[in-house]
Amino acid sequence: MSGTMVSTRDRVRAAASGPSAPPPRRRGLLRARRRAGLLMVAPAVLHALIWIGIPLVAAIVLSFTSYDVLTPPRFIGLENFRDLLSDSVFRRAVLNTSIYTFFTVPVAMGISLLIALMLNTQLAGRAIFRTAIFIPQVTATIAVALVWLWIYDPRSGLANAVLSFLGLDGPAWLSSTDWAMPAVIVVGIWQGIGLKMLIYLAALQSLPTELYEAASVDGASKFRQFFSLTLPLLRPATFFVFVTSVIGAFQSFDQVYILTDGGPANSTTMMTYEIYKSAFREFRMGYACAQSLVLFALLLFLTLLNRRITGGDRATR
């Protein structure tokens, strides 16, 4: 057995030492490995080609056409993109998506980090708190939105009941152009906190304790430790949470579909909702593809920008 080991090592060394052809057995092994690799990756690649590759190319091609499914697509050049520029509802959707993302991502990240810091202490019942905060994350947005629909009910909902208990008059949340968006944002924050908190918690628990001991010895206050140690050390986690949350927030659809249907007066319509409407209610497939490419471009831009600013995800793997 040990003889085989030595000879294998020799062969590896021989193969690595120069351009001379490896001995036949080694070559056979390598070929078998290559063939197995291709074979094992093939189903996933085939699936990705059909359900990701072709759709991406098709979206780009169709964005230059006028297409209603029933008649063949007609090439119209950049007309869809020109129409997009003058589409005030789509502009509103871009604005709404940005507002929604701005409030559900940075705000929820701050709250999540605070909760993670609270949970990262010696605390009885930590698992119970963590579970409670995480549960909305694993629940379907549709189910969650239906419950909130009921909470926001102006007459018999929980939200206004709590407000009237405090002596306040609650608005007609989802049918008010002023309050519908905040209401949708609250649901987004509420559902998204769990995952962000969990990633921060995992990151906090992997921080080196020696650094903190050293900082304590040097007399750094907890406050100082947080800003000079914790925050910089959390940068990879922050980068990850930010990017995935922005991608998620930009693609929110389900809660708007259930809660407001984009209304009232387009005050909660999102880019995803406009894409859905153009494609499956108005059957303007080419236009919907152009809208979806704008969504893609914005996400790509934000991801690259963030990579630039935070120095990227170098440390994330």
Added chain:
Amino acid sequence: MPPVETSARFRTGRIALYLTLTAISLVMIVPFVWMLLTSVKTPGDIAAVPPRLFPTEWAFGNYADALRAAPFATYARNSFVIAASHTVLNVVIASMAGYALARLRFRGSSLIFLAFVGALMIPTYTKILPEFLIVRFMPLFGGNDITGQGGTGWLDTWWALIIPGAVSPFSVFLFRQFYLDLPVELEEAARLDGLSELGIYARIMTPLVKPAFITVALLTFEGSWNNFLWPLLVTKSDSLRVIQVGLSVFRTENDTQWAFLMAGTTLATVPMVVLFLIGQRYFVQGFATAGIK
């Protein structure tokens, strides 16, 4: 713990911490409690202003009524079949691909890996419309001819519900990360013993990444059970409707029947919460690993 820390100030801090965390947890849980309690209220209790937390009369019959008003049992079964199929297909196909990309060098392997990472960045909403068209014009299915014309393709079939979601690039990515960490010696030893590459994957390496399997399986099942827009787009018939779509349709058809709606929502929610509580360790680990790596 140093004795100074048991001071009054420390104790006040502790109490404040517990109170804050309890308040936050309540905010997270109250909607679910509200859902459960509403699902067993009578119409009278639901219409009450101000709303009552507890029902004056426990109407457990709401569940039976909800099941009569809409075939929630069928919806739930459909969701289960789809989620289970996605889980099995994803775990098998994505783990093989992840293994190959992590451990077997072959021409194009790094390009393929890069392509999978790139695929993660493509928004669902850029793919969903062309995916719908592929399903709609699937040749030789649902009355379509070889060019995909004439019929409805995969629309309103199990194919459309199961095949497009069978592998996710994210699972491939996650599996690759897990396989990367295994020691090379194991692989070499198995190879010297004459085990085939597929055998090494299936019998030596894969048993060592069981947590990865459970993680991907749970995440896939959850995503599939909670999916809404795709099944909404590709199915019409009641017999293929999934639970999330069933719920949303129920809302528009019976706007005011909150008790039924909450009963249905409970039925759609409870399986995921139970699965989460059982698999919590892996869910948490999976999400956290995905976050840190």
